[in-house]
Amino acid sequence: MGKQKLSSKGVQNSGCTKATLWWFYLVAACIKVLLFPSYRSTDFEVHRNWLAVTHSLPLSQWYFDETSPWTLDYPPFFAHFEHFLSMFAHLIDPKIVHLQEGLNYSANTVVYFQRGTVILSDLCLLYGVYRLTRNLDSRKQKLIWLSAIWSPMLFIVDHVHFQYNGFLIGILLISLSYLEEGRDLLGGFFFAVLLCLKHLFAVAAPVYFVYLLRHYCRGGIGRGFTRLLIMGGMVAAVFAAAFGPFFHLGQIQQVIRRLFPFGRGLCHAYWAPNFWVFYIMSDKGLAFILRRLGFNVQTPTATFTAGLVGDSSPFSVLPQVTPLVTFMMVLLALSPCLLKAWKDPKPQMISRWVAYAYACGFLFGWHVHEKASLHFVIPLAIVAVQTLEDAKHYFLLSIVSCYSLFPLLFEAQEYPIKVLLLLLHSILMWSGFSAQFPDGAETARAPTGHHTEKKVDQRKSNGGFVIGWIERMYLIGLVIVEIWGQFLHPLLLGDKLAFAPLMLISIYCALGIMYSWIWQLTFIVTSP
Amino acid sequence: MKGKGTSDTVSVVDGDGNQCCWWWWLVHKGTTTTFLIVGLFALLVRAAVSLHPYSGFANPPKFGDYEAQRHWMEITINLPIQEWYRNSTSNDLSYWGLDYPPLTAYQSFIHGLFLRFVHPESVSLFTSRGHESYLGKLLMRWTVLSSDLLILFPAVLYFVIVRYGQPSRSRKSDIGWHIAMLLLNPCLILIDHGHFQYNCISLGFTIGAVAGVLSGKDLVACVLYCLALNHKQMSAYFAPAFFSHLLGKCLRRKHPLLEVSKLGFYVLGTFAAVWWPYLYSKDSILEVLSRLAPFERGIFEDYVANFWCASSIIIKWKRLFTPESLRLLSLIATVITCLPSMIQQIKSPSNRGFLYGLLNCSFAFYLFSFQVHEKSILLPLLPASLLAMEEPFIFKWFMQFAMLSMFPLICRDGLVVPYFALLALFILIFDAPGQQRVKEGNYLYNYLGATTVRLVLFCYFILHIVYLTMNPPEKYPFLFEAIIMNVCFSQFVLVTLGCNIKQWVLNKPTKLEVDKKFI
Secondary structure (H helix, E strand, O other): OHHHHHHHHHHHHHHHHHHHHHHHHHHHHHHHHHOOOOOOOHHHHHHHHHHHHHHHOOHHHOOOOOOOOOOOOOOHHHHHHHHHHHHHHHHHOHHHHOOOOOOOOOOHHHHHHHHHHHHHHOHHHHHHHHHHHOOOOHHHHHHHHHHHOOOHHHHHHHHHHHOOHHHHHHHHHHHHHHHHHOOHHHHHHHHHHHHHHOHHHHHHHHHHHHHHHHHOOOOOHHHHHHHHHHHHHHHHHHHHHHHHHHHHOOOHHHHHHHHOOOOOOOEOOOOOOOHHHHHHHHHHHHHHHHHHOOOOOOOOOOOOOOOOOOOOOOOOOOOOOOHHHHHHHHHHHHHHHHHHHHHOOOHHHHHHHHHHHHHHHHHHOOOEOHHHHHHHHHHHHHHOOOOHHHHHHHHHHHHHHHHOOHHHOOOHHHHHHHHHHHHHHHHHHHHHHHHHOOOHHHHHHOOOOOOOOHHHHHHHHOOOOOOOHHHHHHHHHHHHHHHHHHHHHHHHOOOOOOOHHHHHHHHHHHHHHHHHHHHHHHHHHHOO | OHHHHHHHHHHHHHHHOHHHHOOHHHHOOOHHHHHHHHHHHHHHHHHHHOOOOOOOOOOOOOOOHHHHHHHHHHHHHHOOHHHOOOOOOOOOOOOOOOOOOHHHHHHHHHHHHHHHHHOHHHHOOOOOOOOOOHHHHHHHHHHHHHHHHHHHHHHHHHHHHHHHOOOOHHHHHHHHHHHHHHHOOHHHHHHHHHHHOOHHHHHHHHHHHHHHHHOOOHHHHHHHHHHHHHHOHHHHHHHHHHHHHHHHHHHOOOOHHHHHHHHHHHHHHHHHHHHHHHOOOHHHHHHHHHHHOOOOOOOEOOOOOOHHHHHOOOOOHHHHOOHHHHHHHHHHHHHHHHHHHHHHHHHOOOHHHHHHHHHHHHHHHHHHOOOEOHHHHHHHHHHHHHOOOOOHHHHHHHHHHHHHHHHHHHHHHOOHHHHHHHHHHHHHHHOOOOOOOOOOOOHHHHHHOHHHHHHHHHHHHHHHHHHHHOOOOOOOOOHHHHHHHHHHHHHHHHHHHHHHHHHHOOOOOOOOOOOOOOO
16 A cells, blocks of 8 residues: 555656756765865876877877876777867867876866866766666665765765766666666676776676676577677677777787786785785784794885785785786685576676675775775665665765775865765765664565565564664774874874874775675675 | 554655655754754865865955954964054054954954964964965864854754744755755855855854744843854844844833843843953043944945945945945935834834844845945845745845855955855755745745746846956946846845835734744
8 A cells, every 4th residue: 555655656756856866966066066176186187198198199199108107098988088078178278188288287277177077977877876766766766866976985086086987887887777677788788888998897797797698698509699699799899899999000919008007016005995904914913923933034025015026025924915816816706696696697686796796806806996995885875775784784885985085085175075075974874774764664565576585584683774783883993093093193103103094994994895795795695 | 663663654655745755864853963964064065165265365465354364363362452453563453454343353363373273374473464375274264164163053053943843744854945045055155165254153143143032032142142243243234123123022021121121231241241351441442443333434345236336327426425424324224224124023023023124124234334345245145044934935036146246256256166056056955856845925926927037037147157258348347247236236125125015014923933932
């Protein structure tokens, strides 16, 4: 009865849905515009240089130009995207796209233009979110929009730090929405396009491969093989469109060299909160203990961030980690999910699987940036409203991963902004989730298909949206870590151990991300 | 427990239906949580606006309001309290001398202490003149943010709690909307966090005083209003309304004389406390007072959308009259325009009438008084925002033209980008989807008619574009400013006429009148 009424209202509201979605986008856009003069990282100049490179040089020179140290190291479609933008940039201010004169250009025109393009390219995210949520009931829709379109992480990374993650994740979401609808060919197409925009998204390729093989190419050998050919042909066509010209020019090796710079180290300058943080710390701890016990342990000369130089290992006790090891570990971590996808390729699970794949890539990958946590937090926002457990997990994960981005904005000017963004997000999520899950009755009233078994123990174990005491302690710990790093450490220790606060953030957030990874793994393994 | 839960969720679906559906995630926890969320958002907006340049940024030798405020901090923390308002070798009053009442000076003193603690160079005597630095700007911005957070925000919460009490479910989202309207006032944010001033303090005290009046705590209201008056003398725009409403109330009580003298006692007490350091001699009082009254300046400065400036294209007031006669003329005009709403409040004081009275009196001052700044539009805007629920159309209309009237100033300060972002944000939140507010009192809209409204709005946007992109003819360098001010003036007159009439026809209390514990 109640459900019927709700769905009839859903039909009435469908006209307003788009207007409301636009409203969410525009409100966010206003804040983004206000953030125009905020701090911008070197990524801003990187992208400006790419505008100049793609505008001033012919295609054959794109991957060879070294006028600026920020050479083009994204796949060709992104270069074409920059080329498209550069046409408008040229109209607005020709200096933006000038290869030499434009270096480190920082007039208002270039700032407004580039920041404006990020806001406009977020329309892609908007469309992806719209496609994924258009058939949900209006309350769930709004919660998802709240967490995806107003994601504080996107604000921090895209609109202050400067990148185009909203655009790229938007394409990922479009691809996921097609998969969820069962239109696998289009889903595969958009994923192939995404890979040609940014190759870091390839971490989820195994999941896509297994899923499409089992879901799209099913139904007998003949039909399956035909479909495999169709899918393979389409993906090959997309890659040919991207890399074909460079192949033709005989530059493919140069392109590959630019895309995969293996000269980098295991960790980024600021350690992303992943598994390797624990590995490094246990190495240090073991070395310390062994030295105490009287063993002669040499202090390594290499660093984790500088890359592989000769045979010297940055570790003193534990074995050396090579890119191959990290690759194998990612695959190993992915295998349960791949098995599930092989056995029963369910469209409604694909978002979780892809998010899980990115989480694995984040935790065990080589030279991971802290920003990469966006790749799984945003897709998880889409499924966060399905069950109470999802909501609790997402609440914690989004806070931790947003907090782990804090070191990106290290200047004092942006300090209130990042803190307010995180606080606003957490209180909105808390208020929204506790309205969505007032107690067990809500989930019982609107069962979402495959979670019918879960609702029984939910009602038994936990009433509404209440944060458990472990999570609560963890979140309080987050506040303590922040207070220590910002105020107490400089006050008590001064300049000594200046790296400690950042390390502390890495380790502490890594705990949260590890928890989220284990939670996702358990969810995927135990799901029917 | 389980049964209660089920009935609860059913009522969400059935009872509130569409109305709460949109905003339930924001408002279901109650007023305080809603306030917390909207407040955090408002703080975020303020913090983002504060990234932009301030008035007089990199513009020696006089700089702008930012330098004035910084200079006051420099003066107050380095000189003894008696010399703050006195011209001396160490305090050159011609260079941004203090010209606000003592409470502003105390506030500068406290903020100055904070700046000296963190960044002493920015407030050192003499050497810090025209000081501009990354850290200096940041600290100054944070002083405004904290003043806003400590004074305006609690005052708004107090007002909302007093005005709406414990609301029914269906009204919760309306209250959330009203909180947003009060906290996201784009003019106030632009002037305080962009241009750089501390209007949030005096306006916050005023909101507190209004809430005091509405809740029947007249004495609290008196003290708070006196504090507002002692922070910025411009708060006197509200004086006739407070005076007439409180007088009207006292006359209705058992011992009118006793009540009035009680209020008077509190007013004098507050004034004495604030002015204590200057009460030792008559000269020192006069010294401060002479700094507060800018009578030596002209009847208006720059371009402001009031009567004197708007009519000066036809009548050259400054040439025709001496400053003395102009002073008298403006005083008479102001008193006459205040009178109707004052009389109404003395005759039949009511909470709603009081809010209209505040609007009408402050408008009278803005339109007719001597030496009005374009920033003074913030004062009539405050009661209009308090009335936003009753007069949504008037509020929106007024806000748009108030923004326009400050546009030339904003352009000079280099705040065009935040101007448009805040204007868009205001309109978006004003027209947020899924609201079912009572659409009453659109008499101005009915009077103007839909076509006229659209036409005026069209001209409104054209004016912005023209002002930004075109150069005025050489013969009339201030042509566009004059057009903008006349357009704004005409709309302001319409608004105040409408509100005066509305105040007079408020004969019977409506359902929106929340508390009628007294009178």
